[in-house]
Amino acid sequence: MNSVAQRYNFEQYDIEDGLTQSQVTSIIQDGKRRLWVTTLGGISCFNGKQFTSYSKTNGLNSNFTLSLAVNKQQDLLFIGSAKGISKYDGHSFYNYPNSERWVSRLVTDKKGTTYALNDKRLFKVNERDFEMLAVTPDTAEMLTSIRTDATGKVWAAVYTKGLYYLENNKWTQKKLDNTIQNLIITNILVDNFTKDKIWLLTTEGVYVATNNTLSRVFPQIDIKCMSIEQDHKGNIWIGTNRGAYYISPERIIHFNSKNGFTDNVVNEIFKDAENNIWLGTDGSGIYKFNDSYVTFDETQGLNSKIVMTIAKGPATGEIWMGSYSGIFVYKNKIVSKVSMPTGNEISSHINFLYTDHKKNIWIGTPGGGLWRYNGKQIEQMDKGYRSIAYNAIIEDSNNNIWLSTNYGCFQYEESSKKLIRITNQFGGGLLEMGRDSIIMGCQDGAYLITEKKNARRLNIKGVNGSSILCMLKVREFIIFGTADYGIFIWNTKTGATRNISSKTGLVSDHIYSLLKDSRGIIWVGTGRGINKLNSSDFSMIKNTDVDDLLVECNQNALIETNGYIWIGTTKGALVYRVNPLAASKTKPYIYISSVNIPAGSYKGKDLNKRLILPYKNNSITVNYTGIYLSNPASVMYRYRLIGMDSNYSQASSNSSMNFSSIPPGKYTFQVKAVTKHGLISLNEASFSFEILPPYYQTTLFKFLTVFLIIILIMLTVYIILTLNERKRKLRLRIKLEEQFKIRKQTAEDFHDDLGNKLTRITVLSEVLSSMISKDDLEKRAILTKISKNVDELYIGTRDILWSLNPKNDTLSQLLDHIKDFGNEMFNETAISFKVDIDTAGKDTKLSLDMSRNILMIFKESIHNTLKHANARNVTFSTRLNSGLLLITLEDDGPGFDTEYAKNGHGINNMYVRAKRIRA
Template sequence: MYIDKYIYNRINLVFPYQVGKKISLLFLILFSYCLDGFSQRYNFEQYDIEDGLTQSQVTAITQDNKRRLWISTLGGLSCFNGKQFTDYTKTRGLSSNFILALAAGKNEEIWIGSAKGLSKYDGKSFSNSADTKKWVGALATDKDGTTYCIKAKRLYNASKDGLITISNDTTEIVTALKTDYSGKIWVAVHGKGLYHLERGKWILWPLDEKIKTLVVTNILVDKLNKGKVWFLTPEGIYIAQNHTINKVYNEITSKCNTIAQDGKGSIWIGTNKGAYYITSASIIHFNSKNGFTDNVVNEIFKDIENNIWLGTDGSGLFRFTNNSYVTFDETQGIESRIVMAIAKGPNPGSIWLGSYGGLYEYKQNQKIISVKIPSQNPDSYRINFLYNDRKNNLWLGTPGGGLWRHNGQRLERMDTENEHIAYNAMIEDSGGTIWLSTNHGCLTFDVNTRKLTGITQQFGGGLMELGRDSVILGTQDGARLIVNKKTVTPLKIKGLSGSNILCMLKYKDYVLFGTADYGLVIWNIKTGATKFLNTKSGIASDHIYSLLEDKKGTIWVGTGRGIDRIDPKNFTIIPPQSEDELLVECNQNAILQHDNNVWIGTTRGVIVYGVNPSSEKKVNPYIYINSVNVTPNYKPEYVDGVLTLPYNHNHINISYTGIYLKNPDAVMYRCRLIGLDNKFSLPSSNSSMNFTAIPPGKYTFEVKVITKDGLFSVNTASVAFEILPAYYQTPLFKFFVVILIILLILFIVYIILMLNERRRKLRLKIKLEEQFKIRKQTAEDFHDDLGNKLTRITVLSEVLGSMIDKDDTEKRNILKKIRCNVDELYNGTKDILWSLNPKNDSLDQVLNHIKDFGQEMVNETPILFKFDIDLNNKYTKLSLDMSRNILMIFKESIHNSLKHAKAKVINFEAKLNNGMLLITLQDDGIGFDVAHAKDGHGMNNMYVRAKRINADLKIISNDNGTSVLLLVNFSTLKHFKDA
C-alpha cells in the first residue's frame, strides 16, 4: 500500500510551507481516545477490494446526477451503484491512478484531480489536461456547475483551466476549497482569511486576526446554525461564529483530515485514527473496538439519501448504516455471540447477559466483563434463562448445570448437584411462588426448603401467570392451564392445539402466544376469539421466540428472521423505521426493557433498540437506463431522440439500475412497454428486460423502482424506440397491394365478363347464323310460294278478263283493281323479302334501299329526287330491328311527301361522323301542322319506331317545306347490331 508515502505527499501538498511543524505519526498511531459508547458495536458496512473496489486507500468521494458514488483511490477510480463497482484506471484513459480529489460537474461530468493534473470523464471517455506536472489536491463544484480546483497551492477554474487570484496577491497560497450546503464556494487563503464567491466576486468573511495564523485544511459551513463555520487545522478543530474563532474538542488529538454534516445536523470528523461523531449531547469515537477501523479516514461524504460514507487509508470504503440499534457480540468481550438470556444485574445500571459461553455483565461506558460462576461443571456456563424476582434477586437456569441465584452479594446454587435438570424458563407469581419450566415438566420451587415439586411431566417451554390462582404452561403440544397448582387442563383455543408454544405475553384482555408453527396467536380471554399474525400478515417469520410490551405499550416480537413491532390497538404490524432492518434469529425469551432501550438476545449477539427510535426522512430511490442492446448485433440509430430499428432487428435487451444506497437489496423493479401493455409488471429483482419479436410500431419502455418497504423511485426511467416495418408492412405497400387486389378482381371480373361476352357472342353468332338460314329460307320459301300464288291470281284474272265482254266496264274495272292490288302486294312483299335477306343488314344497304325506293316512287311524277350518302367508307352492320325501323320511318316520310306535300324536290341525305348518324329527308312542299299530325297513325308510328331504336326523331314543317331528321348514335347502332 501507499500509506506512508500518501500521508507524506498529502501533508506536503496542503502545507509544504510549514517549516518546523511536523506531524508525529507515531503519536497519532499510539494515541486512542474513546468516549460514549465504549463497548458497543455500531453498524458499518465495509467495501474493499474483495467487493470490487479498485484499491483500498480511498482519497475522495462524490456523487453524480444518477446518484452513483465515485470513489478515488491511490490505485484508480471506482464507480459504485450500490451493488457493484466499475473500475477506471490508466488503461481506460486516466492520466494517473494516483488520484487525490473528485468533484461532480455538469450533466455526467466527473472531474478528477491526480498526481498528473486534471482529468474529466464525460460519461464515455476521459480527457486529460496538458499540464501533468502539477498535483491537483482539491476539487469543488458550485451550484451553477462551475468546477474549481487547487493546483500547486493556487486556485483554478477547472472548467476553463484558468488561474484565479482571490486576494490580489500573486503569491497567495490556497489551503482549502469546499462547497457549502447551498452550492456556494469557500476557500481558505493562508495569511489572508476565509473567502466565499458571491455573484462572481470573492468576499472576505470577517473574522478576527487569528484566522491568518491558522493553516485551514478543511471547511464546513454549518447547515443548521447560520453563521457557524467549522475549520480543520493541523492543531485541531476550530469553530468560527460571530466573527470570533475558538478551538473546540481538545480531547480529539488525532490529526483531523475531513469533516461532514449528516442529515440530522451531527458532525462527522475523519482523523488519523478512526472517526468522530459529534452531537449536542455526546461524542462517539468510531474505531476498531466498536465496529469501525483504526485506520486513517481521508474522506467523509454525505450522499443525497443522507448516508454517511467514510473513505479510509487501507480499509476501503465504509457506510454507516444507521444508529437505531447497536450490537454487543464477541468483539466486545462476549465469548459466545449466541446470547440466550438478558436481565437486569444485581448492581444498579448493570445488565447481565447469559450465553452458551458463560455469564457477562455490562455497565454503561465500561467494558463487558465475565461473571465467574462457582462451579466446575461446564453446563453451569450454558445459560438458558435469567430472571429478576420481586426481591431483586437474579436467577440463572442452565441445561444440567443447576439453578442459581445471585442475591446482590454472591452467586449460589439453589438445587442439588444430583439433580440434572434442564431449566428452560421461570416466573414468580403474585403469591411469591417460583415456577420453573424444565425438561421434566413444570415444577414449583420452595426457596426456604429448596424443594422442587412436580406439577406436570410434559416438556415445558414458556410460563405466564394468567390470574392469582392460574398459570399457563407452553408445551410442544399446545398450552396447558394450571389451576391451584393441581388441575391441569389443555387450553382449547382455535389454532393452538398441537402448536409448539415458545413464549407468551398478557396484554389487557388478550394473551399472545408465540409459536414455532403458526406465528403469533392472539386470544381474547373474554370472547374466546383468536387472531393470527404470521408471514402472510407481514411478520418476518412464523417462529416467534420472544415477546415484550415496552413503556409506550408497543409490543416487540423477536422472530426467527428479524424483529417486528406491533401496535396493540388493532394488532397491526408497525412498518420498520429504516430499510436497514436486521436479519437475525432471536432466542427464546431473551428480551428486556432497560431504561429507554429494548435488549434482544440473538444468535449474533445482543441487539439494543431505542424505545423511541427517531424516524428517518426517507429519500426515494433513483433509476436510470444503463444500455439498450439490439440483437443480432446492430448499432442503433437515434432520430429526434427516438431509437429507430429495422424490422429484422426487433430483439431488444434493456438494462437499468435502481440506486438506493441505503439498502440496495431492497430494490425491485416494475416496468411496462407502452405500445404492447400499459400496465406495470409485478415487482421483480431483474435489472434487465428482454423483448423478442416485437411487431413494428412506436414503443416507450418505462421502469421504476419500488423498495420492499413500498417506497417508489423519484423518477421513472424511459427509453422510446420505433421498430420500422418491413417494406411489405408499410402503408404505401399495403395501399399498392389493395390496389393490385382490386385491379386483379377487376381483371378477373373483366375476364369473366369477356368470357361471358364471348359466349354470348358465340351464342348470338350461332343464333344469327340460324336466323340467317331461317330468314334466307323464309325469304326463298315466301318468294316462291307467294310469287306462285300471285302469278296464279294474275293469270286467272287475265283468263277471267278474256271471258268478260269488252263492253262490261264494271267487271273489267274490278279485274283491274284486282291486278293493281296484286301488284301492290307484290311490291310490298318485295320490302319484306328484302328485309328478311341477311345480306341487306348493313347501313349502306338500308340507305341505298331507301334511295332506290324514293327514286322508284317519283319515276312517273315530275318530282325530282336528290340524294347524298356519306358514310366515310365505314361498314356498319345493323340488326334486323334497326334496319327495318329506319327503313319504315323514311318510307312513310317519302310516302307523305308524295301524297300530301305537293313537293317539286325531295332531298335525301345521310351523314356518318364521329359515330353519329344523321339521316335527313327534306321536301319543298306546302308543309303541315306537326302538332295536329301527331294524332295520325302514320306520324305516331314514326315516333314509336324511332323510340324503339333509341334514336332521336325531329320533324320540322312550315310553308317552305318539311324536314324529317333522325339522329342515331353509333353505339346504339352497335348495341342493336349485337342485341
C-alpha cells in the first residue's frame, strides 16, 4: 500500500473530548495505566474513556506545564512547568519552593529517584526540595536533554561534552567520536532491539550512535525533529514540526494531513504498556495510531465516503469502487473517477460491480440500467428495459450471468443480448449450488432454480420467512446472511441448520456481505461492524483487528486481492491485511477509583487498609475503572463481594456497584476487568471493609439484655414474693391481732371466772371449816387438802393466764418468769438456785407456741431437779452464741438413769415439746 493514496487510522482526542488544552507538551503513564498529559493549560488524566483535568485552581504552581515523571513505587506524579516542579500524590499538589524556572524534562530512574532539567542544569528531586547535580567537572556545563532507557538508566546530553549515563551513582561518558561535541542534542533514544545503538535528535537532523561511531541518518527528514520513540516492533517514530515520521526497515511514512494525521508540531511520542503509540501535538491534542487497517474516502479522491460495492479491475492491482457518486478506480497509487456514458444521474448510483471470466466489469444500478465495461468502453446491456433495480450478480461455472432484481431473477443471454426472466420474486443474493442449480435469496426465504426455469422454495428451518441478502458455500454447508436473524448455516447433507446471531456474538443481525479468504477465514460484513468466523467449525474468532470497528458494511462489498481484504462501508473503503499482525494480547488493568458511603468518600491509599464502618453506613457504592487503551469500549467487569457471594457476577459494562443494607460482618470486594473477547485483567482490584453490628447486636448489648431480663425476672419474682409475704404477714398480723384479742379476752375472762370460782371455793372452805369442830381432824384434813388443791390450781392457772397474756410474748418476760418459778420452787429448800441471764441486750418477740413450750420444758426440768436430782446447787443460764440462744438448767446432783427416765411421762413430754419448737 502507498502512503499517498490512503488514509491511516489515527484516533484523535482534543478539548471536545475533555482534554484541558490542545497544545500537548508531554505524555506519560502511571502505575494504574492512566495516561497523564501536560498542556499549556494544565494537565489531564485519561483512563481511556474520559479526561480528568487539573490546573492552578486545583493547586498546580502553573498551568504552563511542560514535562512529566512518575514514581510508580510511591504512586507519585511529578509535573514540570514554567514555574518549577509540582508533586501530586493522588489527593493534593505540593509545589517545590525556590523553583521559578522552566523545567523542560523530568525522568525517574529504576530506583525511583526523579531528576529534572531546569534551565540547562540537572537537579535531583527530593521529598520536599531539590538539589543541583554536576554531570561533568565543568561548573558551567549545559545539559540539553535527559532520558531513561528501558532498564531505567538515566542518560544526559551535555553541550560540547557528549553523552553521559548514570551507573552506580557515577556519571560515565559514552565513548563516541568528536562529532558529538559539535551537536546540540534535543532528544535521546536507546534502541530496545539493537545493543549499543542510540538514536539522537539534534538541531542538524537525526543521528545514530553505533559501536562508538556517530553517523547521520535519514537526510530526507530535513525539518526540525521534536520527539522520538520506538514501538514494540522495533520501528522508530519521530515527531517533527510538520507531522510525524514512521521508519521501518521496509519504508518511511510521513504522517500528515494528507493521509489521516495532522501537519501540526508533534512535541511528544509515547508508547504505552499496551504498545499503543500516542502522539502529542501542538494545537490538535493527542492521537492514537491504529495500524490494523487503512481507509479510502473523500480525502483520497472519492466524491463520497459511502462505498456501495468493490470489484477487482481488469488490470493487475486495479480496484474498482462504486458509490452513489459514480465509479472510482484505484490504480498505481492514484484514485480516479470513471465517467458513465449517460447523462442520467441515477446511472451513477452503483449497486454492484462484478468482474467476469473475461475481465469484463458489470455495473448494476437501481433503475439506471445494466452496464458492462469491456476494457475499452462502457456499454448498456439492458436497452429497452426500464426501472429495473439490479441488486446482485454472479457468473456460474458455465459462464452464464445471473442477475437478481426487484422484478425477479434474470439470466443474460449473450447471443441475443437479452434478459431472460426466470422468476418473479424480489431478488436478493445469488449463489451457485451446482452446475445446473442456482439459489436465489428473496424477502421470504430462499428459492432453488434448476434447469434455468424451474424454481421452488427451499424448506429450511429458520431461513423460511427471512430476507436473504447474501450467501456463501463452504464445503457441504450453505451460509445465509439475513436482514433480520443473523446467519443461518444449512447442512445440505443432513438438513440441519444452525443460527449465529447477536445473541451469540455477532455485532449485528443485519448481514450484508460474506467472504471466505485464502486462509479459510469467513468475513461477515454487518450493519454495525465486521465479524470473523472459522470456516472449519464456524466458531467466532475473537480479539481480532476488526473487532469493535463501528461501520455499516454494504452489499456486494467484500473482496480479497493481493493479500488484502477490501470492505465497502458507509465510512469509505477499509483495507485489511489477510494475514494481520497478531492482535495485542496485553491484558487490561483495573483499580478501584473510590468508595462512597453516606458519611463520605474513600479513594487511593485510604483503600489499602480495612475500612471499619458503623452500621448506619451499611450502604456502599464502589467505583472502579478498567484501563484498556487499545479498545476502551470493550471493557466489561465481573465482581463479587466475599462474605455475601462466592461466585463472580456476569460481565457487565457498569463501572460502579451499589450494595445497600449490608448485614454486619467482614467483607472483601473483588473486581476484574474482562474484554468482550475474553481477555481478563492483569490484576484483580480489591478492598476489605467491616460493617460493625448495631448496638443491639453487639455481644455486650446481648449480655446486658440477658442480664437485664434476668434482673427483671428476679425483680418480678421478688416483688411477687414480697407481695405474697406482705399478704402473709398481713394475714398473720390480723391473725395475731385476733389471737391477741382472743388471748387477752380469754385471759381476762378466765381470770375473772376462775378467780371468782376459786375464791368462792376458798370462802366456802373457810365457812365449812368454821362449822366443823376442831376435834374433827378427818374433816379438817379434807378441807386442808381442798385448800391446798385450790392454791395449786391457782398457781397452775396463773401460768396459763401468764401465757395467754400477749404482754408476756417477749424473751425477757419468758426468762424472768422461769427465773421467778425457780426461785419459788427452790425457796425454803436446801438447794441454792442461781440465775445467769445474758442476752446481749436483745429482746425478741416469741410466738405463743414457742413461749409456752419453752416454759413448760423448764418448769418440768426444775420440778424434776427439785424432786429427783438430790442436788445442792442449781443454775439457770442463758447465752447468745452466733445468733443462737442457749438456755441451760444445770445441777450438781448425781444424775439419773436415762433409760429408766424414758418410762416416765415428764422426760418424754420434754422431748415432744422440744421437737415441736425445733429445738
